Amino acid sequence: MDIFKELKDRGLVYQHTDEDALRKRLAKGQMALYCGFDPTADSLHIGHLLPLLVLRRFQLAGHKSIALVGGGTGLIGDPSGKASERTLNPQEVVEQWAQKIKNQFGRFLDFETKDNPAILANNYDWLGSLHVIEFLRDIGKNFPLGAMLAKDSVESRLSKGISFTEFSYMILQSYDYLKLNEMYGCEMQIGGSDQWGNITSGIDLIRRTANQEKEMHGLTLPLVTKSDGTKFGKTEGGAVWLDQEKMSPYKFYQFWLNTDDQDVVKFLKYFTFISIEEINELAQGVEKEPEKRRAQRALAEDVTKLVHGQEALDRAEKISNALFGGGLGNLTAVEIEEGFSDVPSATIQASETSLVDALVQVGAVSSKRQAREAIERGAIYINDIRHSNVGSTVSELERLDGKYLVIRRGKKNYYLIKFEA
Numbered sequence: 049m050d051i052f053k054e055l056k057d058r059g060l061v062y063q064h065t066d067e068d069a070l071r072k073r074l075a076k077g078q079m080a081l082y083c084g085f086d087p088t089a090d091s092l093h094i095g096h097l098l099p100l101l102v103l104r105r106f107q108l109a110g111h112k113s114i115a116l117v118g119g120g121t122g123l124i125g126d127p128s129g130k131a132s133e134r135t136l137n138p139q140e141v142v143e144q145w146a147q148k149i150k151n152q153f154g155r156f157l158d159f160e161t162k163d164n165p166a167i168l169a170n171n172y173d174w175l176g177s178l179h180v181i182e183f184l185r186d187i188g189k190n191f192p193l194g195a196m197l198a199k200d201s202v203e204s205r206l207s208k209g210i211s212f213t214e215f216s217y218m219i220l221q222s223y224d225y226l227k228l229n230e231m232y233g234c235e236m237q238i239g240g241s242d243q244w245g246n247i248t249s250g251i252d253l254i255r256r257t258a259n260q261e262k263e264m265h266g267l268t269l270p271l272v273t274k275s276d277g278t279k280f281g282k283t284e285g286g287a288v289w290l291d292q293e294k295m296s297p298y299k300f301y302q303f304w305l306n307t308d309d310q311d312v313v314k315f316l317k318y319f320t321f322i323s324i325e326e327i328n329e330l331a332q333g334v335e336k337e338p339e340k341r342r343a344q345r346a347l348a349e350d351v352t353k354l355v356h357g358q359e360a361l362d363r364a365e366k367i368s369n370a371l372f373g374g375g376l377g378n379l380t381a382v383e384i385e386e387g388f389s390d391v392p393s394a395t396i397q398a399s400e401t402s403l404v405d406a407l408v409q410v411g412a413v414s415s416k417r418q419a420r421e422a423i424e425r426g427a428i429y430i431n432d433i434r435h436s437n438v439g440s441t442v443s444e445l446e447r448l449d450g451k452y453l454v455i456r457r458g459k460k461n462y463y464l465i466k467f468e469a
């Protein structure tokens with residue numbers, strides 16, 4: 049497999065140090081490469097997904113992929129792509145987050161295979177024991193101040209302010225590359241487009257400390273943007289997390305399913321392992337039969353299965369079919385909680401509560417009068433069945449899984465009522 053051609057065909061190559069040299073090195077056989085992920089939260093999000101999947105692509109092509117969690121650099125904060133200083137988190141918090149991120153790597157990389165197992169590393173293992181005088185003498189002297197100031201990650205922040213702490217981040221990341229080269233023979237670092245300056249600084253450091261023109265490589269991936277100019281990976285509720293405790297597989301599935309026609313082919317190339325030939329066929333469907341949304345379904349299915357597994361994908365599809373095609377009664381309690389996790393909800397204690405009062409309590413209407421009017425004109429659906437009896441009590445209504453009522457007002461406004469046991 050020509051992995052570099054595969055990356056280019058998918059539009060995944062943004063910058064590289066020397067294409068001819070990199071192609072020749074890849075053709076020689078297995079090469080070790082790494083990408084770093086700082087624990088800035090207790091989960092990875094889809095902004096991390098692209099470099100993770102590129103590590104996976106290299107591993108599938110027979111190379112040695114190294115996933116580096118920034119237990120040390122996460123205590124400092126990378127100024128790249130940030131307009132202002134990051135908040136420094138306590139060490140114990142960063143350690144907890146680093147452990148959670150480590151656990152997520154196993155979904156994408158194979159650490160058990162005999163031929164080319166992926167490597168998991170934490171830069172706190174070497175950064176945490178550094179002595180400042182030795183580090184400044186042995187490593188710091190290799191960083192000309194003019195070159196550091198010219199890097200985009202630093203230059204863009206000079207006018208707005210940058211502390212020495214964040215300014216030093218480049219040196220620490222460069223030292224990571226040096227250590228991974230010494231420990232595992234790592235020859236390439238990959239990262240987002242905002243990491244180019246840090247990557248080339250690491251290459252320069254290795255060459256200076258090795259006292260020779262050592263062949264090292266760097267590769268950056270494109271910034272993922274949407275066709276309308278809005279930021280990719282954000283929803284009204286915030287980031288799209290890879291941890292199902294922070295974002296349910298159903299919501300994750302829906303995020304991809306709602307991809308715009310103008311973005312779906314690009315995202316299929318970036319985030320799935322579907323062949324280019326099949327993606328080209330799906331692209332034709334987007335042009336000729338966009339209403340069928342076959343490309344969006346393929347994208348949502350592939351990425352959800354990859355991140356959360358087949359069982360979670362099956363559950364997400366079941367919830368989706370029930371919500372948009374009828375069949376709420378077939379959902380389990382777990383599926384109801386997952387599908388309606390972000391809609392307004394209320395817990396009802398008294399079984400004789402009137403439907404009018406329940407609608408007010410759950411926030412479907414603002415007053416009893418508005419509730420009665422909505423029921424009378426047929427705008428209220430209980431478990432997907434239109435309900436027009438103003439005098440109903442909730443005890444008269446059939447509950448899903450014995451303890452839920454799904455209320456819909458109009459076409460899209462959902463609410464969930466839960467009953468205490």
